[in-house]
Amino acid sequence: MTELATEARSESPDVSRKAIVLGGRVLLFLLLLLGWELSARRLGSIFFAPPLEVAMRIVSLAQSGKLLEDVAATLRVSALGFAIAGVAGVLLPFLLRRSPRVTAAVEPYIMASMGIPKYALAPWLILWFGIGDLPKLVVVTLVVFYIIFITTFAGIRAVDRRLIDMARIAGAGETRIAREIIWKSLLPFFFTGLKVALPRAVSATIVGEFLVATEGVGHYIEYSRQISDTTGVFAGIVVAVVLVLGVNAVVNTIERRALRWRPVERDMKL
């Protein structure tokens, strides 16, 4: 059990390691804040809102309830689009796996449609679906779908054939193999896709809200710009960043739980 011994030994340096990393992070944050403040003073508050004013704006937005309203609107569209795209992006590769010929036939079309810039579709989508949540939802779904689809597909191709053979010999049916061997094998790929796709889902929603919306973080940013309220623009951006970080933290926690069985890679936590 030499491996276990090594794990135990490295535990105490781990603590000081964490302290160094944390200290570095705080320091970087302070430097960033300082740079922001200096830029604001130099360039003037029309172009660069000072951090304190932005913070106060966020607090007042929170007090008035507008913050929660906008965040909820943005999250609603992102989450729904993300869910639809996630389910489709996972199911489709599983279906294609059954038939290499259909896969070969469909592949160039999927690749070609991936090349379409999704945001360029927005005006056309507004034409079709009006100015409700629907056009934003479609853009978010399209942006997320391809990322999840491609990573899941790659994951399915990377499954160890020997594990599938082992399961077949043991008497496992196709559904069982899909659930137990293939899905579990591609989980690391899936989470990678998830982490790439989540910030983009939020971004896509915000961009959508620039174009058509009556509420949402993106709408607040765009509205502030229209009335030359730089502080409002900055406040919106900060909220968007926090939103993405929060969503990422949730995914990271789920990933850690789902992939508990993996050897710990200490330095590869993104």
Place this chain on the structure above:
Amino acid sequence: MGDAPLLEIKGLGKRFPGRLGREPSPWVIQDLSFSVRAGEFLTIIGPSGAGKSTLLNMIAQIDTVSAGEIVFNGETVKSHDARTLRPGFDRRIGYVTQDDNLLPWRTTVENVLFPIEVQGRLNDATRAHADTLIRAVGLAGFERYYPHELSGGMRKRAALIRTLAYDPPVILMDEPFAAVDAQTRTQLQADLLKLWDIGRKTIIFVTHDIAEAIALGDRALVLSRQPTRIAAEHAIPIPRPRNVQDMLAVDGFAVIYQRIRAAIQ
């Protein structure tokens, strides 16, 4: 032990299909025949690259046959077309492969129980049986460890008892102990013999190690180089129970060893 063979291999041949517009590969295995009685421990010795794994893959029905046929318990296996293959032949043929092929997301006990679970036979009795096997091979205390936390020898043991736990009448073993050190290997061989003495399965055990083939088997087949055929067959009349640790001192070991060695060259 009846005399009718449980498994018959008749004129078996294998060549791999060529890529588009190319000839298929030369025969890897050609006109290979042998049979196994129920409860027999058959060892097969072959040099590297003799198609040993290919042979077992065909018997396990995860690879197609290009010529000849496989008869299991009087039933001819449809093994020429990949679509009619039945891997494991309805759980009657177990396969301990060269790599342990443990599922990395399952703990030791979950891995051992995997086939039983898949077969819908998970109950107190099968759990208890798996527990007994885990203890018999010294994995007690490691039930909740993941494969990457186990040593190579432990993983081999887990893979071995995973197949034993669901009790297929025939078990194929493809150099299962090749990748572990000599000391661990002796221990694993002893474990295997102990388990076999309790259960008396039919085992086809492939190895490139002559001493291992003699220590374990009732009978040893020697394979030729490609295209692979049976070059020689040797009965191993060493009485059981055998002690793997001092096999070298057993009467007749040296003689059999010399004969097999000569057959290989």
